[in-house]
Amino acid sequence: MLAYKFDWSVLWRQPYGEWLLSGIWLTIQLGLLAWVIALFLGIFLGTLRSSHWPWLKFLGSLYVEVFRNVPFLVQLFFWFYAGPMLFGKELQFKINAISGLNYYVAIIGLGLYTASRVAEHVRAGFASIGQGQFQAALSTGMTHLQMYWYVIIPYALRVIVPPLTTEFLTIFKNSSVAMTIGVAETTFVSYKIDNETFHGLEATTGAMLVYLVLGFCVVKLMGIVETKVRIPGLVSR
Amino acid sequence: MFDAVQRNLPFLLAGFLMNLQLAACALAGGIFLGMLVGLGRISKRRWIYGPVTAYVNVLRNIPLILVIFWFYFVMPILVGKTLHPFVSAAISFIVFEATYFGEIFRAGYQSISRDLVAAAYSTGLTYWQTARYIMIPIAFRRMLPSMITQSIITFQDTSLAYVIGLQEMVRRTTIVDSMEVRSIELYGFVAVMFFVFCFAGSRVSRYFEEKSRKANIL
Amino acid sequence: MIEIRNLSKWYGKFQVLSDINEVIKKGQTVVVCGPSGSGKSTLLRCINGLEPFQKGEILVDGVSVGDPKTNLYKLRQKIGMVFQRFELYPHMTVLKNITLAPMKVKKLSRKEAERKAMELLERVGIPEKANEYPANLSGGQQQRVAIARALAMEPEYMMFDEPTSALDPEMIQEVLEVMIDLAKEGMTMIVVTHEMGFAREVADEIIFMDGGKIVERGTGEEFFTNPKHPRTKEFLSQILK
Numbered sequence A: 001m002l003a004y005k006f007d008w009s010v011l012w013r014q015p016y017g018e019w020l021l022s023g024i025w026l027t028i029q030l031g032l033l034a035w036v037i038a039l040f041l042g043i044f045l046g047t048l049r050s051s052h053w054p055w056l057k058f059l060g061s062l063y064v065e066v067f068r069n070v071p072f073l074v075q076l077f078f079w080f081y082a083g084p085m086l087f088g089k090e091l092q093f094k095i096n097a098i099s100g101l102n103y104y105v106a107i108i109g110l111g112l113y114t115a116s117r118v119a120e121h122v123r124a125g126f127a128s129i130g131q132g133q134f135q136a137a138l139s140t141g142m143t144h145l146q147m148y149w150y151v152i153i154p155y156a157l158r159v160i161v162p163p164l165t166t167e168f169l170t171i172f173k174n175s176s177v178a179m180t181i182g183v184a185e186t187t188f189v190s191y192k193i194d195n196e197t198f199h200g201l202e203a204t205t206g207a208m209l210v211y212l213v214l215g216f217c218v219v220k221l222m223g224i225v226e227t228k229v230r231i232p233g234l235v236s237r
Numbered sequence B: 001m002f003d004a005v006q007r008n009l010p011f012l013l014a015g016f017l018m019n020l021q022l023a024a025c026a027l028a029g030g031i032f033l034g035m036l037v038g039l040g041r042i043s044k045r046r047w048i049y050g051p052v053t054a055y056v057n058v059l060r061n062i063p064l065i066l067v068i069f070w071f072y073f074v075m076p077i078l079v080g081k082t083l084h085p086f087v088s089a090a091i092s093f094i095v096f097e098a099t100y101f102g103e104i105f106r107a108g109y110q111s112i113s114r115d116l117v118a119a120a121y122s123t124g125l126t127y128w129q130t131a132r133y134i135m136i137p138i139a140f141r142r143m144l145p146s147m148i149t150q151s152i153i154t155f156q157d158t159s160l161a162y163v164i165g166l167q168e169m170v171r172r173t174t175i176v177d178s179m180e181v182r183s184i185e186l187y188g189f190v191a192v193m194f195f196v197f198c199f200a201g202s203r204v205s206r207y208f209e210e211k212s213r214k215a216n217i218l
Numbered sequence C: 001m002i003e004i005r006n007l008s009k010w011y012g013k014f015q016v017l018s019d020i021n022e023v024i025k026k027g028q029t030v031v032v033c034g035p036s037g038s039g040k041s042t043l044l045r046c047i048n049g050l051e052p053f054q055k056g057e058i059l060v061d062g063v064s065v066g067d068p069k070t071n072l073y074k075l076r077q078k079i080g081m082v083f084q085r086f087e088l089y090p091h092m093t094v095l096k097n098i099t100l101a102p103m104k105v106k107k108l109s110r111k112e113a114e115r116k117a118m119e120l121l122e123r124v125g126i127p128e129k130a131n132e133y134p135a136n137l138s139g140g141q142q143q144r145v146a147i148a149r150a151l152a153m154e155p156e157y158m159m160f161d162e163p164t165s166a167l168d169p170e171m172i173q174e175v176l177e178v179m180i181d182l183a184k185e186g187m188t189m190i191v192v193t194h195e196m197g198f199a200r201e202v203a204d205e206i207i208f209m210d211g212g213k214i215v216e217r218g219t220g221e222e223f224f225t226n227p228k229h230p231r232t233k234e235f236l237s238q239i240l241k
Helices: A016-050 A054-069 A072-082 A084-096 A101-127 A131-139 A144-159 A161-181 A186-197 A200-229 B003-007 B009-041 B046-059 B064-079 B085-110 B114-122 B127-142 B144-164 B169-180 B183-215 C040-047 C072-078 C094-104 C110-124 C139-151 C169-184 C196-202 C220-225 C230-239
Strands: C002-011 C014-024 C029-033 C055-060 C079-082 C157-161 C188-192 C205-210 C213-218
Touching: A016 A054, A016 A101, A016 A144, A016 A161, A016 A186, A016 A200, A054 A101, A054 B183, A072 A084, A072 A101, A072 A161, A072 B144, A072 B169, A072 B183, A084 B183, A101 A144, A101 A161, A131 A144, A144 A161, A161 A186, A161 A200, A161 B064, A161 B144, A186 A200, A186 B064, A200 B064, B003 B009, B003 B169, B003 B183, B009 B046, B009 B085, B009 B127, B009 B144, B009 B169, B009 B183, B046 B085, B064 B085, B064 B144, B085 B127, B085 B144, B114 B127, B114 C079, B114 C139, B127 B144, B127 C094, B144 B169, B144 B183, B169 B183, C002 C040, C014 C040, C014 C213, C029 C040, C029 C196, C040 C055, C040 C157, C040 C188, C072 C079, C079 C139, C094 C110, C094 C139, C110 C139, C110 C169, C139 C169, C169 C188, C169 C196, C196 C220, C205 C220, C205 C230, C213 C220, C213 C230
Parallel strands: C029 C188, C029 C205, C079 C157, C157 C188
Antiparallel strands: C002 C014, C002 C055, C205 C213
C-alpha cells in the first residue's frame, strides 16, 4: 500500500480535467434525456397495465416483463449491435454511419429500460387509488380516456413522487453502462484516465464523488417537487 | 438461421455458467454480510451505526460499474498483485450487494416485535445467540420474496463484470459476434437466456409471497 | 430476595417510575395492579435489566442490576418472564421453543433438554402439542407453553406481565390454574394483572401503582375490602364490577 504514490491531480490536470467535465456533462445529458423518454413511455405503459381491457393489460405486462428480466447491458448491446440490422441491409449501413450513434442508442436504450420500471411504479400508484375515484369521474360522464388524463394520472403522479425519485437516481447510475458502447461519460473517463496515467484509484474515487454529488442534487430537487405537489391529507412519507 | 448460435453454443453456455457462479458467490457473501449490515443499521451504538450507515448510503448512490473498477484498481495496491477478474468482481459484488441485502434484513429485523426479542433475552440468551437463532431466521423468512427479487437483480448485474474482461456470457457473445457478425441471433440468444432465468425467478418469488400471505404465520 | 430501593426512571423528560421501594422475599407472590401507563411493565423490565434506570438500586440476591459490571445474561437465567402476547418463536416448534435456551445457554444435551421440556409440558397440561408450531395453538395453549419455556431455565423468580390480558375469556382460567399451582409450590412470583380472583387466592402482597408510584400496599382480603387511598378505591371499584 505504501509503495503507491497518490496523484490526485489527475482529476484536474489538463487534459484530464477537461475530460472529466465533459464526461460529467454527458452523464447529465444521458440521464435527463432518457428520463424524459422513461416518464412518458412509463406512464403510458403503466396506464395500459392498469386498464381493464385484457389485451392492453397483456401488452403492457409483456413489455415490462421483457425489459425487466434482461440485464440493461445486454439490452444496450442488442440495440447498438443488432439494432441497425433490424432495419434491413440497406438502412443498416446508413444508420451505422451516423456519428455519435452510441450517444443516441444509449439515451433510447436507457429510456426504454427505465420506462419499464416507471411503469411498475405508475401501476402501483393507480392501484393505491380507491375505486371510488374512478367511479366518481366516470359518473360525471367522462370517457375512460378523459378520466385517466384529467383525474387518475395527475393523482397517481403525485403519489409516486418518492419511488420516482429513486428511479431518477437509478437512471444516472445506469448511464454509466453506456461506457461499454463508447460513450465518454463520467465512468468511461475515469477508466480512460487510468489507461493513461495508471492512477485509476484516484480517478474512480473522483468519479464516485461526482455521482454522490449528483445524487444529492437529485434528492434535493425531488424533495422540492414533492413538497410542492403533496396532496394534503394523504400520508406520503 | 440460428446456426451461429448453435456452432458456438458450448462456448457461450460456459460463459453463462460463469455468470451463475459469480452470482452464487455474490449472493453467498452478500447475504451473509447483509445480515450483519442490517444488525449494524439498527444498532444503538453510534460507533457501529455511523460507519455502517455511511457505507450503505455511499454504495447505494454510485454505479456498480464504478465499484467494479474501483476494486479492480484498489486490490493490486492492497494485495500487491493483480487479482483474477473473477475474484475482483466477486469481492466488488459482495461489498455492493450487501448494502441492498442489508436494507432488506433491516426491514425484517424491524418487523419483529420488541417483546419477542425481550422474551429471548429473558431466558438468558446473549445478543449473538438471539440474533442467530431468533432475529435472523425470522427476518429471513419474512423477507424471502424481497430477497429473491434482489437475487435476480444480482444475477443480472453479473453481466457488468464484462468491463474488467471476465469471460462471462456477454463478453463471449461479443467475441463470437466479432467473428460471425450475426448480432441479432447472438444478442437475442443471451437476452433470452437471461430472460428465462429471471422470469422463472420472479415467479418463484411470487409463489413465496402468495404462500406467506395466505399462511400469515410469521 | 429482590430488593428495590428508591428506584426512579425517566424516558427523556417523562418520569415513568418515581421512588419505588419494595422487598420481595423468597416464596412470596406479589401482585401489581394499576391503570395502564402506571409503570407496572416498566418496573418488571427494570428488575431483569431489560430496561435501564437512572436512579436507585435493584438487588437480586445481593447482585446489583444497575451495576455495569453485573453479568445480566447470568442474572436473567435466574428470573423467568412471561409476556402479554406470549412471544413464542413462530419459526420453531413448541418443543424447540422450550429447549433452545437450556441447550444454548446451559449447554444441556438435546436428549436431556427435551426430556425436561416434556416434563414441563405435562405440568402445564399440553404434552401432545410438543411438535406443533405456535400458530396452530390457541392463545391459552401458547401462554402455557410460554410459561413452560420460562420454567425450562429453572429460575428462582418468575415475572408475569399481564399474562391473561390478551386471552379470550374462556382461556384465562387454564393459564391462571398453572400460575396458581406454581405459586402454591413456592415459586417467588411478581405478577402484573387485573385478575383479582387470582390475587385473592395466592397473593401474599398486593401493590397498587399509579403514575409511576406505589400508591398503596395491602395483604389479602384487607386490600379489597378496605382500601385506604382514594385512587385505589376508584380503581378497584372499576375492576371489581
